[in-house]
Amino acid sequence: MDDHHAEPLTAPLLLQLWRDRWGKSDSQTRAIPFLNGQLSLWADWLAQLSVWAYPGVTIVAGLGCLLLFSVFVVVQFSLNDQLMFSAALLCMALYARRYAGHFVTLLLVGLSVVVSARYMYWRLSSTLVQDNYPDLLFGWGLCLAELHLWLLTMTSTMRGLWPVKKQPIRLPKEPAAWPRVDIFILCKGQTAANIRSTAAAAQGLNWPKRILKIHLLDNGSQDEIRRIADSMAISYLPAGSDCHDQASLINHALGKTDGSLIAIIECHSNPEADLLKTTVGWFLRETNLAMMQTPGHFLAPAASARVMEIFEETSSRFTCALIRRSMLAEIGGIASEPVTKRSHTALKLQALGYSTAYLGFSARSEPAPEFQPASVESRWPSDQEPFLAYRPFGDYSLLWKLRLASFQEALEFFRPIQRLAYFLVPAACLLFGLQAIQTSAALLGAYALPHLTHAYITNQRRLTQHRFSAVTDIWEAVLASHVLCMTAMTLWWTELTERTKAWQSGTCQRPGAFDYKEGLPYLIIFALNLAALVVGLTHLLKSGTEINEMNAVFAVWSLYNVMILAARLAVAEEGRDILRHTRSQKRLPAMIRLASGRTMSCTTENFPELELSLKLPAPMPIENQSTVSISIFHNHHEFSFPVQVTLESDLILRAHIDGPARIVYESLVVAAYSRGQDWPKWLPAQETGDPLPKWLVPVLTAVRGRAAHFVLEFGKLLRMQFGRGRMQIGKKK
């Protein structure tokens, strides 16, 4: 059981498994349907006004808006006025958020920007501690963290506002116009089984064979790969043994091939048959397009054995990059700068005026990559079709957009520090008596609460198709403590050494199912917040009438932190449980019976697959390609069939299941997987997908019903009092 302990689980995978476990179908939309009401009509009318066609109108309108904006941001209000102002904007947002349409989204974003900017201005202009050395430092620290978050939100909002949704482009009818494609399969550090299956998938690509060439890339240290290449009739391009990173492998292979397009595929991910048909069309139409990527990185992390181990469960994840050879050659091949190869390659291409594209898949086939904090994701997938969004903007010809994008990426890099700051502030204030904000609780509430609420509304509007914002918060909370170490390390190495091998040597860590040893910083933060909460509460209870309001604020803040952190613990626990469950389905007890009558008890490694791997407890005298009888045990049943086996290593036996054995095997697969949910309906976590607890729903419905009833009755009473003939309504009933 312990071997599952430290194995990480990626967030999308966890979510997917969780949905499986509780029988929540993935097609079940998380989006709240928006209304098509009066507001949408007004928006359409406004957008289609003929005024916009006149020259200068947009500029004037823009200037007007800017003026209004700056007035709203800097104007000083008393507490009362500020409350009224915030309430008015909040009501607008709450009213507008129910309606569908891009205009409404823009309106919400606009309101949020105004309120946030106003909050930031107020924070900077009138709440900073002026003297008192430690408080000053601390106050500025918090303010910087807030400023950072604010800038991040603003830049990501701007980036995410105008997504480009595009369909795959049809290829020309006659295949003569289709480009030659070289497929590079990165084999370094991969097992033979992985290489074989990826190569087989590449051979199955839906593309004319005479213009498709598959190459296995490696530094030449494994003879096994050469054998695979020979047996599958594909080419093998060994680079010198001094090539350690993938960039140099690719660059080496560039010199040996001549197709006009290059597809770089990571070994453990199998491309779908239609990959080229759906992507190459863009290269034919957009002559400026240099590189197109599918989700995930193809260069980092390097596919070392350690990473393979981490990604074991996500092997269905497919990552690929298509690059136009001529343009790649122009920038001198894949950039080999450490850590940020991908960005560097993209940036170099963009510097020459070429564009890069990112091909996302619909949520159905591919969960959104979660390593990007969710609020930066600027993707709004359409229902089914793959869509294309140039990242970060459609066009790199404008330099300031590029700068903005890079600026945001840079900000993103430091996000964990900012996150941690938020987690530590209440503890610092309550436990160590530091003063971070010099203001009254009422003013802070009047400025900060609308700011937070608007941010929440906007964020929810943008992410509603993917997830609940609170869930994102939980994930980011833990990512922060994990990512901080990575950030620090990366910064250290990038600054001090030009090239680092450290990235490939397996130092990369993924946040996974919670590990108490690795999660020590997290536990410390948790304990600090808990202590702060206790101190805050005792202070509030003890001090009677002389309450320091700010302490109440910080107590609430630490309560929020504790909730978020505790939720993460719960997720980790459940994640481990789910992981164990999933693994147990792959590993079934099995038996091998040799012709001599000797047997060996073993376990399957990858159960429902036809190339079954069996893990032996000890080496076994067995000849390659010999036929043995194997049995697989499932519950109290035993399924026995003859197979041909190959010894992959001393302890791994590969069984090829074919012929009559396959019928038995498939019936076993059916038996193992057709049991439906094995999680009882009465287990406690069953309802966790619903935002409201089940017991609360009838109460709320009842209250709402009561209120509606009261209003109706009141209305009837009024009518009876003041109207004639209104009695008929009552009679009808």
Add this chain to the structure above:
Amino acid sequence: MSVVGVVSMKGGVGKTSVTANLAAALATKLGSGRVSVVDLDPQNALHWHFGIEDQQTDGVCLQSMRGGDWGGVALASQFDVDCLPYGAASEVDREAFEELLAAKPDWIGDHIRQAGLDEDRVVLIDTPPGSTVYLKQVFACADLVLIVLLADAGSYATIPAMESWLDEMSSVYPHLQSVYVLNQVDRSDSFNRDVADLLQRHLGERLAPISIHSDEAVSEALAFQQPVLAYDPYGQASHDLARLAAWMITTLNR
């Protein structure tokens, strides 16, 4: 102390092997000094499984005739199992012993209790096949009786006789548990598989949840005078026996 009888209605089902191997499996789980085996089969073959050479000391047969304590005939083995062999006995001695047993149905139970064994010991008794005086003695003193079967027609045919015997015994000893254990299962053999399925349907809950697979290692282990768990720890038979032992411990503790 828990007493487990291993019986069968038919010979050649591997009963002695099951007794010895199960005892060894129990010993690996329970530790040294916790498991004893008593051989009540005049063939006197059980001790071979533990690498114990023919000794000069008498077995339980002669010791009983002499009125001595059974503790004196226990032989320690390197597999943490203490073995009480039947002993080399002449035909006359055997007949006299069987007469004695026929007269006193609790003889063996009493002697096991008097042998000075600890309270937490598990004692397995190997018996000769068929309904003999030994079988009656075992039913009189056992907490659990394992009935060894093969998945073949011969074993299947003996089930009615076994059932009526069990009915008779359960009226006398209502607390006795009896469980069928399938030995030498090979599901790649279609006849074996069919009979095993038939037995499973027929016996249902009374069949132990773990069957022992057929495995050459079992007979090879005897040739090397070892329990199969020591000879081939990764074989399926060893695996099954270990699980069966674990299941037996839970059953006995219940």
